[in-house]
Amino acid sequence: MKEALDELILCLRRRIEPYVSYDEVQQWPPGQLEQLMQMRVVVPTMPAKEYTCRECHGKECGGISLTVQRNTQTGQDVGMFLCREESGAGLKQVSLDHLRRWEIIPDKKKPEPVVHKVESVAVADVPEQKLSPADEKAYQSYCIAEQSLGKCTDKEAYEWLEEHGDPDYELPSFDTWHKYVRNGRKYHNTNKNTRRAGRKTSAPSVKDDPALLSQISNRHSKYPVESEKAD
Ligand SMILES: [Zn+2]
Structure with a gap:
């Protein structure tokens, strides 16, 4: 469940146009939009100013400019657009509800990570x-950092939290925090190595990453040198 959500968030953030349309949101499972809004991944924004007509199937009738006007019969504001289809061409209207959009917030702008929702779910379960x-x-807090950073070491997550973490969460020293995180992982059964094994989108293992591998072998070869230096 969480991984599917991460996937969705990643996809959203890779978009060139940082918006989610009403039609798209309708395809999401119930509660998804609310959850993403609570996580500040998406926020409601100005309604769309262009519309893709749904009334002329298979015709080129997209990206039409809209004006908002009051429907004198219902007294409600609606979006008016000119359908381009030849036989049915004419002024048509769409409810403002359907013009709603949500802006996708990039990681760096994310103002506040929301922790308590996830927490209460875990407690309830x-x-x-x-x-x-x-x-x-x-x-x-680690999960939040990981959501923003993607693959990351615990140290990187900790450093990210120092800068971007929830100000209400008083970050302990790295060692203490790291111990807590390991307890959390054990408890939630999301041991970093086992959870990530064999998944395409997850952090690559050491053997997939030559840079990391050489880093580690350097580290190993460093120890004998250091002990020699002590003489
Ligand atoms: Zn049309």
């Missing part, structure tokens, strides 16, 4: 909760 609030908070 597992009544015999053994994880301490500190563990849980640290773990959730």
